Amino acid sequence: MSDDTTARLALPLLVSGQAHKEETHNEALALIDLALCCAVEASAVDAPPDAPLPGQCWLVGATPRGAWAGQAGALAGWSGAGWQFVAPREGLRAWDRARQCVVAYTAAGWESGVVRAARVLVDGQQVVGARAAAITDPGQSEGDVAARACLAKVLAALRAHGLIAS
Template identity: 35%
Template sequence: MSEPTPFPSVTPNFGLPLLIAGQSQKEFFVNQALSVLDALSSQAVVASKPTPPEDAAEGESFRVTSPAAQAWTGCEDHIAIRIGGSWHFVPPSDGMRLFDRTATVSLFFRSGWKAESSPVAPTGGAIVDAEARAALVQLIQMLGNIGLLGPSTQ
C-alpha cells in the first residue's frame, strides 16, 4: 500500500492541500481536497473499527477506534478515508460530530469521541403520573430513533 502524499501547505481544520503559485499537477491537489471534503461533508462514517476493512470502497470513511492496528496504527480517533487506493487520515477537532451508520448512533468529539446513552425511563416513586412517564418514554425512543441518543441502558 502506498503512503499518502504529504502536502507542504494545508488548511488548519481538515488538512486540505493548498495550491501554491506556479505549482504543477494542480489537479492532484484539488482532487485530494475535494475527496476529503466529499467524505467529511456527509458527517457520517460507515463504521467505527480498529482495523481497515479489506473491501472498503473509494470514498468510504471510518472512525478509527483503539487499539488501532495494521494500516491504521497510531491513528486512533481519526477519520480514515479511502482515497485513490490509500488511507487518508483526518484528525478530529473539538465540536466535530459524526453519525456511525453501522451502530446508528451520533458521536461528538471533545477530547475523545462520545456517544450518550439513552436516559433511563422513570420508575417507582411515591406519586406516579402515568401520562408524564409515557411521554418521557416516547421522547427517549424518538430521540434514539433519529440517532441523537445511544442505545438504552434499561
C-alpha cells in the same frame, strides 16, 4: 495554519507556481468528501477492513494497526486508490451506521449516542427542558394528604417538562 494546509481540517492549499495543482486540489476535495455530511460504517475500529468500497469511512480506534497505524481517533476513508485520513476536531460529527446513532468528537474524544441540548422540541412542543428542583418524599406517617401533595408535584414537574399533557 501552516502555509501548506488549512487551519481546521489540514486541507492542502495551492501555492504560487506549483506544478500539478490539480492533484492538490483533488486531494482537498477528497478530504472534504470524507468529512462533510459524514457517515461511517462503524466506530472504534482498529483494523482496516479487507475489501472496503470507495467512499466508505470508519472511525479509527485507540490502537490502530496495519494501514491505519498511527491514526488513532481519525476518520479513515477509502478512496479506491488508498486510505485517506481526517484528524478529528472538536465538533466533528458522523452518523454511525452500525450503531444507528450520531458520534461526536469532544475534548474527551469520540462519544456515541449522547445528545446535548438546552431543551428538546417535538413538533414545536417542548418535551424536555432543564432539570427542575428535587421533589421531597412524603414521610411514612404523614398520611394521604402528604402523598397526594407529593404526587401533585411529580405530575406538575412532568407537565412542565412536556412529558405528559397539561
